[in-house]
Amino acid sequence: MSLTLDLQKRKAAFKLCLEKAGINPTIANVQFAVTLDVSGSFRREHENGDTTNLVTRLVPWGLVFDPNGQIDMFTFADGNTAYHVGTADENNCGTYVRDHIIGKVPGWNGGTHYAPVLRLVAEQFGWGVEKPKARKPGLIGRIFGAKETQAEAPQQDRVLNVLVTDGENDDQRQTMEFLRMAQKQQYGAYYLFIAISRDGHDFPFLQKIADDFGNTHLVIVDDLPEFVCKSDDDLNGILLGEELIRWLKQ
Numbered sequence: 001m002s003l004t005l006d007l008q009k010r011k012a013a014f015k016l017c018l019e020k021a022g023i024n025p026t027i028a029n030v031q032f033a034v035t036l037d038v039s040g041s042f043r044r045e046h047e048n049g050d051t052t053n054l055v056t057r058l059v060p061w062g063l064v065f066d067p068n069g070q071i072d073m074f075t076f077a078d079g080n081t082a083y084h085v086g087t088a089d090e091n092n093c094g095t096y097v098r099d100h101i102i103g104k105v106p107g108w109n110g111g112t113h114y115a116p117v118l119r120l121v122a123e124q125f126g127w128g129v130e131k132p133k134a135r136k137p138g139l140i141g142r143i144f145g146a147k148e149t150q151a152e153a154p155q156q157d158r159v160l161n162v163l164v165t166d167g168e169n170d171d172q173r174q175t176m177e178f179l180r181m182a183q184k185q186q187y188g189a190y191y192l193f194i195a196i197s198r199d200g201h202d203f204p205f206l207q208k209i210a211d212d213f214g215n216t217h218l219v220i221v222d223d224l225p226e227f228v229c230k231s232d233d234d235l236n237g238i239l240l241g242e243e244l245i246r247w248l249k250q
Helices: 008-021 040-045 048-066 095-102 115-124 137-144 172-184 204-212 232-239 241-249
Strands: 033-039 070-075 083-088 161-164 189-196 217-221
Touching: 008 048, 008 204, 008 217, 008 232, 033 048, 033 115, 033 241, 040 048, 048 070, 048 083, 048 095, 048 161, 048 172, 083 095, 095 172, 115 161, 115 172, 115 189, 189 204
Parallel strands: 033 070, 033 161, 161 189, 189 217
Antiparallel strands: 070 083
16 A cells, blocks of 8 residues: 655755754755665565665655655666666656556565665766877877867766665675775765665674674664554654764765
């Protein structure tokens, strides 16, 4: 069953939550992405509407952070299936998963790899993209004194990437390598993993990367239908941990 919410009211509640934490949302300068696991083990949550309701609860974050009031939506499974689906907003969030994701994205009902989608989201916002080489003038240009043209570096936007998954990936080494590289090169990204547990699973790998990296946090949700029905204060408080608040203030 889909949630029916006054998203503008929820937007105001989220702005107030940020302001209470000492964050001015108008100058936070953060792009907002939601990345959904579409592996076979997570199929039920998509088909019964649980992830639709979670996306709906996250729309106020997009309304606050994104200049256009949108969420960039990505999906992933295993192998080379990371995919930028498009954008969700307050008008289409209630049917977005059904209309654009279920049975429609690469890797649907596959396995779980994190590194490819982490890389794709980073590149989408200008991180990890090689700077184009400068162009040297041709012979005629050199005769008339033309100078070498400096190539413009891609714009690099800060991005808050919320990754929703139900469990352990098959590319732990590659994921660690990406996160180490992103930390070394100071990518302007924060990774918030929302791990959906059905049987008390504690997600040891996700806990490890949350402990090892200062821009990665893990929230474990034991009951997703109950979680998406929490009050604004409770849900935002759970997701806005102290580490993320510090990152947003940078």
